[in-house]
Every structure is written in C-alpha cells, then in structure tokens.
Amino acid sequence: MxxxxxxxxxxxxxxxxxxxxxxxxxxxxxxxxxxxxxxxxxxxxxxxxxxxxxxxxxxxxxxxxxxxxxxxxxxxxxxxxxxxxHGPTCHTGSRSCFSTDFNQNFLFKLEEIIDDRFTNPAEGSYVNKLQKKGLNKIAQKVGEEGVETVIAALNETEEDLINEASDLLFHLLVLLRAKDLKLKTIAENLERRHTIK
Known part of the structure; x- marks a missing residue:
C-alpha cells in the first residue's frame, strides 16, 4: 500500500x-x-x-x-x-466508542455465537441440544418455525410475528452452521440475484 x-x-x-x-x-x-x-x-x-x-x-x-x-x-x-x-472496544466497556443503541447487524454476531457453541459446547446450551439431535431435527425446527411465522403473520399480533420471525431466523442460522454455510454466502447470493434482475 x-x-x-x-x-x-x-x-x-x-x-x-x-x-x-x-x-x-x-x-x-x-x-x-x-x-x-x-x-x-x-x-x-x-x-x-x-x-x-x-x-x-x-x-x-x-x-x-x-x-x-x-x-x-x-x-x-x-x-x-x-x-x-476480543471484548468491548471502548474504554467505557461499550461495544463501540460511538454509543450505537443496538447492534444493527446482530445476525452476524449471533452467527458467531452459534459457531462458538458448535466448536465449544456449553452445558445447557440450546444450540448444543439441537446439535446432538442431528441435522434432521435442526431442519425440522426450521420448518416448524416457518409455519408458526406464517400463522402469526395471518392471525396473530405484530409482537407474535416478531417473536416467531426471530425464532425462524435463529433456527435457520443453526441449520446453516450445521451445513457449514455462512450468512455472508447467503448475502452474496442475494446480491448476485439482485444485480442479475
């Protein structure tokens, strides 16, 4: 450089x-x-x-x-x-020196946490319980949460939809980790599709 x-x-x-x-x-x-x-x-x-x-x-x-x-x-x-x-960046103990209210890309952080659970199993971890049950159970949970998200969108409150969509995204991240895929790969694929059309 x-x-x-x-x-x-x-x-x-x-x-x-x-x-x-x-x-x-x-x-x-x-x-x-x-x-x-x-x-x-x-x-x-x-x-x-x-x-x-x-x-x-x-x-x-x-x-x-x-x-x-x-x-x-x-x-x-x-x-x-x-x-x-490795830990908070700011000397005040905050994630960032710029006092951001929340981590706008928390999905990537959550992916990192899930990856850590796969690599370093923790006692009582829900991710590790799913991991032990195997790929079929992990995939099944994504299907269940997808159906619950649809039901919430059609018949329930906004809060219910937010909760069900959160469960769906969480379980999808677990499935992607089980298949050794990164959220970045999905984002790149979506970007490619967007530029093609």
Missing part, C-alpha cells in the same frame, strides 16, 4: 470496523511504525497522541482487535481496518 503519512504530519486516521457486524467501533491514528507493527502482529496498534507512543489496543485490558483486513481510501491517507474484537 502506498500510504501517504506525510499529508497530515506523519499520522493518518484509522477507522476500526467489526468484521462480523460491520459496526464502526472506533477511530484512532497510526504513524508508519504503528502500521508496520499492526501488519507484523495482526493486532491493531495505534500511535497514541496523549501518551506520545505506540499503543496496542487492549494492551492493558486484553480487549485486543485482531485484524482481518486493511483497506486504503482513494486519497491514500485513511485506513479502514476490519477486525474481530
């Missing part, structure tokens, strides 16, 4: 975005040394203007940001880093 560190006196702004949910987590600054350390360790390191030194996010709290991708803007003077946060 041909990053222009000279344009702003040696520091460039860096936007951190959650790789799964796409939520903007924070803004920091990097000099060339911070950028090189971020590349070599695959963990976000900034140049702290208040501490006047390199500062790896989470060096004290353990809430590091693992880099998944780095993109340079069209002016070569701003970075967008997608990362997997």
């Amino acid at each position: 041909n990053i222009d560190f000279n344009k702003s006196g040696g520091l460039i702004p860096v936007i951190i975005q959650d790789d799964q949910t796409l939520e903007v987590l924070m803004l920091g600054y990097m000099n060339e040394e911070a950028y090189e350390q971020t590349l070599s360790e695959n963990v976000v390191t900034f140049f702290s203007r208040t501490k006047n030194r390199l500062w790896t996010k989470g060096e004290e709290s353990g809430n590091i940001l693992k880099v998944t991708s780095i993109k340079l803007d069209c002016d070569n003077d701003t970075l967008l880093i997608k990362a997997n946060p």
Whole structure:
C-alpha cells in the first residue's frame, strides 16, 4: 500500500470496523511504525497522541482487535481496518466508542455465537441440544418455525410475528452452521440475484 503519512504530519486516521457486524467501533491514528507493527502482529496498534507512543489496543485490558483486513481510501491517507474484537472496544466497556443503541447487524454476531457453541459446547446450551439431535431435527425446527411465522403473520399480533420471525431466523442460522454455510454466502447470493434482475 502506498500510504501517504506525510499529508497530515506523519499520522493518518484509522477507522476500526467489526468484521462480523460491520459496526464502526472506533477511530484512532497510526504513524508508519504503528502500521508496520499492526501488519507484523495482526493486532491493531495505534500511535497514541496523549501518551506520545505506540499503543496496542487492549494492551492493558486484553480487549485486543485482531485484524482481518486493511483497506486504503482513494486519497491514500485513511485506513479502514476490519477486525474481530476480543471484548468491548471502548474504554467505557461499550461495544463501540460511538454509543450505537443496538447492534444493527446482530445476525452476524449471533452467527458467531452459534459457531462458538458448535466448536465449544456449553452445558445447557440450546444450540448444543439441537446439535446432538442431528441435522434432521435442526431442519425440522426450521420448518416448524416457518409455519408458526406464517400463522402469526395471518392471525396473530405484530409482537407474535416478531417473536416467531426471530425464532425462524435463529433456527435457520443453526441449520446453516450445521451445513457449514455462512450468512455472508447467503448475502452474496442475494446480491448476485439482485444485480442479475
């Protein structure tokens, strides 16, 4: 990357975005040394203007940001880093430094939680109970929740429909995980279909 560190006196702004949910987590600054350390360790390191030194996010709290991708803007003077946060990003304990009311892409976070349950079974986990019952039961639950969603849409309250649709999406995510498919793959397929028509 041909990053222009000279344009702003040696520091460039860096936007951190959650790789799964796409939520903007924070803004920091990097000099060339911070950028090189971020590349070599695959963990976000900034140049702290208040501490006047390199500062790896989470060096004290353990809430590091693992880099998944780095993109340079069209002016070569701003970075967008997608990362997997290990714990809250903000020093206040919030998910994001921007006080977003809710995670607008929570489906991706939920997919991550379900994947974790498959990989690291937890005592009493509903996902693990479904997993033990096998693919047929998981698929059956998607069918049941689909029918219940239709019934709620036709004969019940808006709140009932919201609850049934939530159950349907949850069970669909479990089924996709059981088949080793990602929500991203479905989104890409929908985007392809949209551009074709």
